[in-house]
Amino acid sequence: MxxxxxxxxxxxxxxxxVVGVSVTGVALAVMIRIYRKYGTLEEDxxxxxxxxx
Numbered sequence: 177m178x179x180x181x182x183x184x185x186x187x188x189x190x191x192x193x194v195v196g197v198s199v200t201g202v203a204l205a206v207m208i209r210i211y212r213k214y215g216t217l218e219e220d221x222x223x224x225x226x227x228x229x
Contacts, residue, residue, distance in 0.1 A: 207217060214222045 195211055210222065214225050216222060
């Protein structure tokens with residue numbers, strides 16, 4: 177008797193991993209841009225700096 181493996185779960189897991197890594201990379205890039213512009217990642221300090229501009 178021949179058994180066939182369903183590739184769909186493997187493809188979905190691989191896609192989830194790729195999407196997770198991509199989202200993490202974009203989030204880190206945004207954080208780096210914010211830090212370079214404002215010198216901090218603290219929300220209160222960034223809002224204070226924006227108000228004083």
